[in-house]
Amino acid sequence: MTSLKLNLGPQHPSTHGVLRLILELEGELITRCEPDVGYLHRGMEKMAEKLSYIQYLPLVDRIDYLAGFFYSELLCRNIEKALSLELSPRVKAIRVMLLELNRISSHLLWIGAFLMDLGAVSPFFYAFREREVILKYFEKISGQRMMNNYFVFGGVRNDIFDIEEIERFLEILPHKLDDYESIITDNLIFKKRTVGKGVLDPKIALNFGITGPNLRASGVGYDTRKKDSLYEGFSFSPIVLGNQDSWTRYKIRILEIHESIRIITQAIEKIKANPELNNNFINPLNIVLPEGEYYSEIEAPRGVASCYIKSDGKKSPYRLKWRTGSYYAVNLLRKLLVGEYLNDAIAIAGSLDIILPEVDK
């Protein structure tokens, strides 16, 4: 049988951006998969070498526009570490609350988009309805819905308000999640398309550098939040499921939203216990990192994200490098799609939660 070369993307609606997969097919069976990335390359790392740190801070939200807070937090954390700036307890609690809210909004979007890939339309609207509440709150406190630019070196820009709104939202969210689960989780069609498809062996996952929910769905309990100094004093447990397939990767994200709700309730308690906001700002015009290398990492919704800065004692970094979770997930498609059928390719690629701006940077 002659093999057929097929381009999936770069402008396929279900690739969440501009991902191009070059597939080699034999009949309907995929024999080779070659991801082609770089359509959304903006030179995020090179740009840092020209700009000062305060100029670069608004841009890092755009690395992953669905979870911008995580990348702001990373850059802030690196610079706070280098200049040994202390964060006050209220700032820490605010940051944890916003990060987890952002994780919820990111997972909600994923649930909607994934189900859209599989042909279900209603969950998309339900998920976006709940996500809208979070984004409205972000807009209220930070000024914009996704490009927040709210964390600053040494603190947050302004104090937050209207926490009751979030408390009310957290009360209704579990019921809404039950609604999704009644439509999705045990649905016959959904199960047939996901159970046993795209099985990710934990050994392969570790070799490919997969982190985050995808790795935890393969039975490896790796969560950097557990050793994160920002999450000190919060009680939560990373969720680990062992079934390794697409369905598990869906289920783990639902459970992670429940876990995030737990963390946010604790964070709100801490915010209420520390009513005074003490920012530890520095003069933005002459931020100079001492010569040396700085590294920090965080558990982003799509896996461990980290930021590496090499400074030579000037106003802008000598080299800045981002590690993003999706980049490794795209590479995994090379392995995961081989031996699967073409009509499962979208379902498997979707289940890994790939977002392209994060891949191309």
Add this chain to the structure above:
Amino acid sequence: MLKEFYYMLLSFLTVFKHLFKRPVTLEYPEKKSEVGERFRGKPYMKGCIKCGTCIKVCPANAIKIEDNDFIFDMKKCIFCGNCSFYCPVKAIKMTQNYELATNDVNDLKLLYKIEGRENERLD
């Protein structure tokens, strides 16, 4: 088999329930979404002291100061709000106006006059 039928029924029921709820979308041109006080829309300037901080913190080089003209280049501006946050006299404000589409390129050049500083002397 019966269990699967039950779940199918349950999902139809959940979707059916939503038929009777109020719509959550806005019909945009007629109804506009309300934005908060901190919203970062079209920038506005009054009372500049020409210190140049905004130029140094702007990531997109969108701000220019020429003699007594203060110019925002809206083609470059990314609405990060750095200029208004770091302005020492809070002269720059981001307004709630988010409808910036225009047919004329010249509208994208926002020019504000810097006033009241000509006659002052630093003695």
